[in-house]
Amino acid sequence: MKRSRGRHLTQLLSCVCGLAIASSAAAQQAEQAASEPTTAEIVVTATRRAESLQETPLAVDVVSGQEVAKLNLFDVKEIQNVVPGLTLENGDGRSNVATLRGISFNPDSGSSDAVQVYFNEIDVDPNTFFSAIYDIGQIQVLRGPQGLFRGKVSPAGSIVIGSARPDLSKPTGYAQVAVSDLDARNFQGAASVPIIQDSLAVRGALLYDRNRGGQVKNVDGRKSYNETMSGRISLAWQPSSDFRADLVYQYLWTDVRPFRAVFGPGNQPSPNSFFPLRSGPAISLKDRLAVSEGALRFTNETHLVTLNTNYNFGWGELVFNGGYQKTRLEQQRDQDDGNAVPSYQLNQHVHTPYDLWTAEVRLQSPNDSRLNWAVAANYDYGKFNDVRVNQSNDAFFTDPDGTNFPGMTGPGPVPPQIFVFPVDVSVILPILSKSYAVSGLLGYEVVDGLTITGGLRQTWGKTTRSNRLIIPAIGLDTTDVSVIKPSALTGGASISWKINPDLNVYANYGRSFRPGVAATGVSTPLDPQYLQTPDETSDGFEVGLKSSLFDRRVTLNIAAFYQTFKNYVDFAPGLTTNSSGVPGNVDTATAPLPTFGDAISKGVEVQLGFQPSEWVDFNLNATYADAHYDNAQLYCNDYNGDGVPDSNGTPSVPGTQQVALCTRNDRIADVPKFSLSSNGEVRFGMGSLTPFVRGLLSYRPGYKSQNSNYTYRDFTKVDLFVGLRGEDRWELNLFVKNLLDQTRAQRVSQGNAQIATGALPGFELLGTIPFDSGYRVASITAPREFGATLRFNW
Numbered sequence: 001m002k003r004s005r006g007r008h009l010t011q012l013l014s015c016v017c018g019l020a021i022a023s024s025a026a027a028q029q030a031e032q033a034a035s036e037p038t039t040a041e042i043v044v045t046a047t048r049r050a051e052s053l054q055e056t057p058l059a060v061d062v063v064s065g066q067e068v069a070k071l072n073l074f075d076v077k078e079i080q081n082v083v084p085g086l087t088l089e090n091g092d093g094r095s096n097v098a099t100l101r102g103i104s105f106n107p108d109s110g111s112s113d114a115v116q117v118y119f120n121e122i123d124v125d126p127n128t129f130f131s132a133i134y135d136i137g138q139i140q141v142l143r144g145p146q147g148l149f150r151g152k153v154s155p156a157g158s159i160v161i162g163s164a165r166p167d168l169s170k171p172t173g174y175a176q177v178a179v180s181d182l183d184a185r186n187f188q189g190a191a192s193v194p195i196i197q198d199s200l201a202v203r204g205a206l207l208y209d210r211n212r213g214g215q216v217k218n219v220d221g222r223k224s225y226n227e228t229m230s231g232r233i234s235l236a237w238q239p240s241s242d243f244r245a246d247l248v249y250q251y252l253w254t255d256v257r258p259f260r261a262v263f264g265p266g267n268q269p270s271p272n273s274f275f276p277l278r279s280g281p282a283i284s285l286k287d288r289l290a291v292s293e294g295a296l297r298f299t300n301e302t303h304l305v306t307l308n309t310n311y312n313f314g315w316g317e318l319v320f321n322g323g324y325q326k327t328r329l330e331q332q333r334d335q336d337d338g339n340a341v342p343s344y345q346l347n348q349h350v351h352t353p354y355d356l357w358t359a360e361v362r363l364q365s366p367n368d369s370r371l372n373w374a375v376a377a378n379y380d381y382g383k384f385n386d387v388r389v390n391q392s393n394d395a396f397f398t399d400p401d402g403t404n405f406p407g408m409t410g411p412g413p414v415p416p417q418i419f420v421f422p423v424d425v426s427v428i429l430p431i432l433s434k435s436y437a438v439s440g441l442l443g444y445e446v447v448d449g450l451t452i453t454g455g456l457r458q459t460w461g462k463t464t465r466s467n468r469l470i471i472p473a474i475g476l477d478t479t480d481v482s483v484i485k486p487s488a489l490t491g492g493a494s495i496s497w498k499i500n501p502d503l504n505v506y507a508n509y510g511r512s513f514r515p516g517v518a519a520t521g522v523s524t525p526l527d528p529q530y531l532q533t534p535d536e537t538s539d540g541f542e543v544g545l546k547s548s549l550f551d552r553r554v555t556l557n558i559a560a561f562y563q564t565f566k567n568y569v570d571f572a573p574g575l576t577t578n579s580s581g582v583p584g585n586v587d588t589a590t591a592p593l594p595t596f597g598d599a600i601s602k603g604v605e606v607q608l609g610f611q612p613s614e615w616v617d618f619n620l621n622a623t624y625a626d627a628h629y630d631n632a633q634l635y636c637n638d639y640n641g642d643g644v645p646d647s648n649g650t651p652s653v654p655g656t657q658q659v660a661l662c663t664r665n666d667r668i669a670d671v672p673k674f675s676l677s678s679n680g681e682v683r684f685g686m687g688s689l690t691p692f693v694r695g696l697l698s699y700r701p702g703y704k705s706q707n708s709n710y711t712y713r714d715f716t717k718v719d720l721f722v723g724l725r726g727e728d729r730w731e732l733n734l735f736v737k738n739l740l741d742q743t744r745a746q747r748v749s750q751g752n753a754q755i756a757t758g759a760l761p762g763f764e765l766l767g768t769i770p771f772d773s774g775y776r777v778a779s780i781t782a783p784r785e786f787g788a789t790l791r792f793n794w
Contacts, residue, residue: 057506085623102627103156104669116154122323135205145510148492151378155512166201180787259290262775294334338753338773348391372443384431435461449498486515597632618680636662647751694721741784
């Protein structure tokens with residue numbers, strides 16, 4: 001293991017050194033260095049005001065629209081390759097999981113986002129918005145609690161995505177086509193046209209993307225398939241220098257047909273097998289194979305409207321941000337990912353329609369004021385009208401020694417015997433939520449360069465969830481209604497000292513809050529105590545410095561943070577339960593339950609930018625985040641009863657408990673504590689043509705996960721681009737992604753994929769024999785990919 005890690009570290013250092021050598025060579029080609037600083041100033045809106053990144057008292061990573069195009073980021077999840085410490089995953093084709101500073105968020109938990117996503121300053125659903133990235137103005141990744149400046153109090157951070165805005169003065173646009181050897185196609189373009197010069201303009205943008213996802217193929221020959229179509233139209237109106245309004249409408253359609261990769265020996269036939277068929281062949285990660293027999297398909301149709309206005313009174317600015325999202329999600333899948341029961345399907349269909357409205361009104365001081373103040377009001381409304389889950393929860397009962405019911409027969413040989421009791425389950429989940437917030441912020445530049453800012457936010461709301469469970473086979477039709485009325489006072493404070501134009505130091509504090517959540521989609525009758533979490537609160541501290549050196553050719557930013565969580569809300573998608581409370585018995589269906597427990601996140605983040613000449617750019621970002629539970633008692637799978645999470649062997653719940661409990665001090669999310677990202681470009685002047693070499697490197701070390709009982713290997717991802725640019729009017733680049741062709745598991749199931757069985761009534765003490773597939777389910781990195789991109793700008 002040490003040799004492997006050393007080899008990959010050597011490869012990483014070789015890549016960095018190679019880029020540095022190329023940078024030096026290109027710098028020598030330059031006739032002379034520019035007399036003025038060459039690093040362009042980056043403007044961000046992290047504090048809801050336009051200000052320089054180097055003067056913003058927060059840890060912020062910025063990915064410009066130009067970088068998105070240059071690095072061929074065709075998937076929102078590829079942002080993590082540029083921003084270390086950020087992990088964006090989609091293991092099942094539907095649920096997008098975001099992790100920042102080691103704090104994870106799964107949309108299926110029902111909780112507020114730990115990492116909030118904003119599009120044009122409107123908070124949007126990451127489950128749908130991660131599906132398309134095109135015609136981007138800027139992406140900002142804000143780290144740490146956001147309660148001081150934004151309407152949603154996200155404890156880990158926010159991702160702020162802004163679409164490209166119409167140009168009021170001249171026609172602009174682009175057209176781009178990209179293809180690769182992995183059957184991937186990406187076509188996108190945009191055009192902006194002034195209707196009234198300097199006053200009214202319109203911009204239209206289109207995207208068509210088709211690819212094979214993670215390149216996973218099923219053993220029966222079916223292949224993964226992703227298709228995305230989206231269109232956006234933007235209208236900008238600026239009748240005077242004091243007022244501007246931007247109206248955007250976006251349509252999105254995605255059709256995802258993924259397969260979940262598995263690895264392991266498979267289930268070997270034996271005299272005690274229930275079926276003579278095996279689950280599948282022996283499979284390794286590099287095989288990229290799935291064994292699911294049923295259909296897997298996820299579709300998403302979304303309409304999104306955003307409106308941003310700003311009016312400058314002179315003494316202050318009035319800002320309005322409003323949005324509406326209408327989404328219809330359809331999910332069809334075979335729940336038996338590992339084919340634990342051959343020639344048998346456990347199908348599930350989930351219909352999720354919802355509508356989201358959001359609005360913010362903010363009155364704030366002008367940017368040039370020594371006194372900084374703002375008052376704001378926020379409103380959010382979410383309506384999940386007719387969420388329905390229909391699935392097969394067929395009960396499998398076992399007679400372990402085959403003697404208790406000799407007259408009964410099952411589909412398997414004797415002994416043992418298995419009996420199937422068909423059970424169809426329907427769950428209806430209407431959800432209605434409303435949230436209100438008012439806030440105030442006050443800051444003052446006490447002396448030149450020294451500014452103190454503080455603010456408070458009062459949030460309250462009401463969420464009503466109804467969970468109707470229908471099991472016709474046993475005549476069950478019950479409805480549980482939960483009403484949550486969260487109320488919290490949050491906010492923060494910061495002190496920033498601009499020592500000189502090139503050095504700024506700061507310290508800030510932020511308090512976050514997420515309301516407790518109720519479990520939804522649980523198809524087993526568990527006690528209420530397992531279905532509701534308490535509210536989550538956290539307190540975060542950050543200190544940092546931002547500096548510019550050598551005539552601003554070098555930027556160096558450093559931040560250190562420490563954050564404590566009370567009742568951190570997480571999610572366990574498939575817990576083995578025992579709703580009967582009879583020792584030795586388990587439910588045949590797993591339960592998706594929210595979990596909660598105390599936690600701590602601490603670490604350091606470093607950003608380094610280097611531009612020695614107009615021919616060279618180089619950036620290096622690194623982060624270390626240790627996010628772990630703090631003696632937390634969490635619901636878990638604990639089949640051997642030792643208090644440590646595991647899913648190996650026969651499914652079991654200790655004693656008469658309905659759900660097992662584990663004491664955890666391990667990492668919150670299955671992500672490494674350290675990560676690094678580096679990118680750069682070397683240009684060679686040849687008249688009107690500019691050849692270039694561009695590189696993107698990301699590195700994540702290996703680590704041992706206690707929760708999944710798996711040792712993840714280190715991953716060094718290198719993307720290279722070689723191309724030719726013509727006066728910024730066109731560019732052709734040839735690229736290779738994952739140059740080293742490393743295959744790594746990004747997320748692994750806790751144990752083998754299984755289908756639980758129940759004991760025959762009256763014979764629980766005899767135990768059960770589960771269907772064990774012999775496979776673990778994994779999300780795998782994409783293979784090496786060769787391709788080409790051609791882009792025209794005007």
